[in-house]
Amino acid sequence: MTRTVEQPGPRQPLRTETSAAVATYVFAVCRGGDPAAVAGLPGQAPGTPVRLLRFGSLEAVVQDVPAAEFDAENLRERLADRAELERCARAHHSVIAAMAGSAPTLPLPLATLYLGDERARVALRADERRFLAVLKRITGRVEWGVKVYARPEAKQEPDRSAEAAGAPGSGAPGSGAAGSGARSGRAYLERVRGARQDRERRQQAGLAAAEAVDRALRGIAVASRRLRTHETTLTGERGVQLLNAAYLVAEGDEHDVAAAVREVRRSPACRSVEVEVTGPWVPYSFVDGSFVDGGEPDARG
């Protein structure tokens, strides 16, 4: 116990003063990017410029960041803080989005770091061919996000009305306790069964609607990908999320996206759902290895 109180004991290794040391944070890889597109952005370390680092025939969008703040331990701690995570994620995304406005851009996940430009260059160069292949696939294309929510049903209270409907037959209140007990038991079971059938019907309708939306968008997309649906607890009053998908669409085809969504929203199949569209995004969901080229969807329901 007394050990917790100050004790000279074994010497703690002195933290070397690393305030001067910088690490290289890599946001993205691009081809023919315009440095001006990102020059003024704060990035992950306001005060140091976001710049381009050439490697082979490509460039990486990078920034010098204080090594001490971006070591594994500090980074983990900072990203576990909600506000900081949001700031970092938005800063990362902003740089990528800005660069994508000037050149085909491959986004990297949050927090890819090297101990200096040379280390970054070596690692990036080793992957150059992969980058080129993926760049070819996404050049001139953008990602659209589409989510489908089951529209929360109007709070009908079937229980009350069923009870009321059952009441007239049972005569005056308080008459024949046993009889009304049996009846209300049966009524209860019927109500439960009815509610379950309703729920199943709604689920079926919702899934069919999600499929219809997905089909409509796949019709105009070069490729599509299902993302994990968000938790019901998240979607809250918006209702259950039935579809969370990303579509790779040719740049300039946003009118087709809008038209497809408008049409599918109007269709009877989609009466019970809400369709949300976001984008255009840099094609985050179409740059990793697990994505199969060829334009066909990789997953269906």
Place this chain on the structure above:
Amino acid sequence: MTERTAERTIAHAPSTPSGPANLADILERVLDKGIVIAGDIKIDLLDIELLTIRLRLFVSSVETAKKAGINWWETDPALSTRAHRDAVDEENQRLRERIAELEAAEGEERPSRRDAGWDDERRSHSWHHVKEADGR
């Protein structure tokens, strides 16, 4: 806020009712997607993913909550390292006082250990919810 302006250059969202990109949409892309290359500094994205899932529980309503002046996530140890640090500091303080007390009373009576670890229990409890959400 300059970030938002920049974001609009491409991720403008003509058909998004909520205006600038929603945090959940950004997080699921910058954490889960993108082209992965090995970096010199490794962080465990799993930690962040757990947090993200937790975050997803309220991210859609965070604006509403802010307007209503609710900021529970800022004091929830599982969500905020600052709050976590506060909790640890508080616990330290309590333990120091207890030690001082015990040392002062040394020899007079055996200390009771009834209170030991209550804070840990509470913390692991809140993480349990995160795991549940993850399992879903």
